[in-house]
Amino acid sequence: MLLNQFLMLGAVLFCIGVYGVIVRKNAVLVLMSIELILNSVNINLLAFSLRNGTPDGHTFALYVIAVAAAEVGVGLAMVLLMYRNRRSVGLDDLSEMKG
């Protein structure tokens, strides 16, 4: 089986996601980067599940998908709230509190 290729894809997606979270200054783009990491996790889980021959990984991936949907729901609601109050989704503008 092409396990290595799947893991490579997962690792690349993971790195792109982490890079995005660190350098992006727009809340929506950071959310999208986090989604990339979660999907790299799913690819890993499914690839490992096929190799190990156990269904645990499939189940885990389903939970990850469901929870990621809930997370994004909450996250988008918060970004919307931020846009309503400030007319901006820039993370650099979040500087009410310092120190």
Add this chain to the structure above:
Amino acid sequence: MLSALAPAWTSPTIDYHALAPEMILAGGIVLLVLLDLFVADAKKWILTPLASFIVLGAFIPVLTLALSDGGVRSLFDDRYMVDNFSLVMKGLFLLSGYVVILLTADHLREGDYYQGEYWFLLLTSLLGMVMMASSRDLVSIFVSLELLSIPAYMMAAWRKRDLRSNEAGIKYYLLGVFASALMLYGMSLLYGISGSTKLVEISKYLGTDLTSVRALAVFFIVVGFAFKVSAVPFHTWAPDTYQGAPTPVTAFLSVASKAAGFVALVTVIFVGFPGSHDVWQPVFWILSALTMTVGNVLALKQTNIVRMLAYSSVAQGGFILMPLAVAGIDGVANSALRAIVTYLLVYAATNLGVFAVVMVVARKTRSGEISSYGGLFSYAPGIATLMTMFMASLAGIPPFGGWFGKFAAFQSLVSAGTTWAYALAIIGGINSAVAFGYYGKILREMWMKPVPDGDTTPVTVYSSLSVALVITSVATLVLGTFPGIPLHFGDIAGLAGAFGK
């Protein structure tokens, strides 16, 4: 492949007594949501006592389980365990939840923004914590972690029109989700190399010889939980979130949510990777030393009380991490577990008390500045005395609870007896001395400074808040004067399956 397994599946037997706390909470949450829909606005106040009854109701089976001598109850193929460790922590979560409900009831009396969903969110988060204490499987640990975190993100952003609350919520959310994504990546690697999501199975496969992928998996998972317990350098969300969120929510995050992070960390480390201590011991050593030092130094220069308490809570987290830096050494595991449980109990009682006092004082002075505590003793001697007690406990002065938590943590370091352990103990000792600086600042304001605005009308303490103050101060005093009690809880806090036992 899944369909091939279907005929072999039999329904598991369920121990309903062991699941009773979770089921009462879940049923209560549904009831609260329905009542919130159908009850007229004028009668919405009944939701507050109902929420506290649900939490106390869930506490009853925890007590009966603790008294019944059934040993370790294992459910769902050992993926969900009700052992003494989980019962002690469930009790801690439910009682802190009850105190937070009391604090919130007081907050609402002040006319803060309220929706019925608040109780739903608080109890859902509590349900996640209670489940976390029993989870012994990567999937259930992940689901409980999200169940306790997602409502907490929303509670931090509770005041919709307030820019600070928005900021608190978004920062907490983005860093929290990022941390759980990192942790998940570690979990996927762990599943890949061990072929199972069960912690006991994983510990068998991990063994003691380390490959880079094992080290990477363990590292990612530890980093994921380090965000949750706001360990430096992953603490950046904590001060802003604590300051921007409503005060009862801050109390909840800094006590219950942090304790849940430690519970998850302890379970994963002790049950899942006991053999990989070469990876996690140095990580915890660095995290612990950094967390204590950075938290304390930054707390020294704060002028806002909640922000100072945020950094103080970061620093306290460093002390709780101390025993983990030596937990892998032979014979230290038990004393490390005992120290962590003891410290969490004492810290929860004291810190909730501090936030109750902060709420009382903020109602009168309408300010969050430390200077507004000037002359507190002259017009509110009772409150000032309680605050002195809580501060002394946080600083670790006998006979209040805090000293015993610190004592247990240092004891486990000394019993490890390695150079690294002694070095960490010295860093911890210096830090507990530095902490007197900022705890003392508040005491000086209260006892020696004049009242800043000359307004010496006495403070009002409503019944719900005084109940919270009584619970927390009695707990702080009793845990400190009778060290046998926390020690007893620490002793019985047997974690089933820890270190392969």
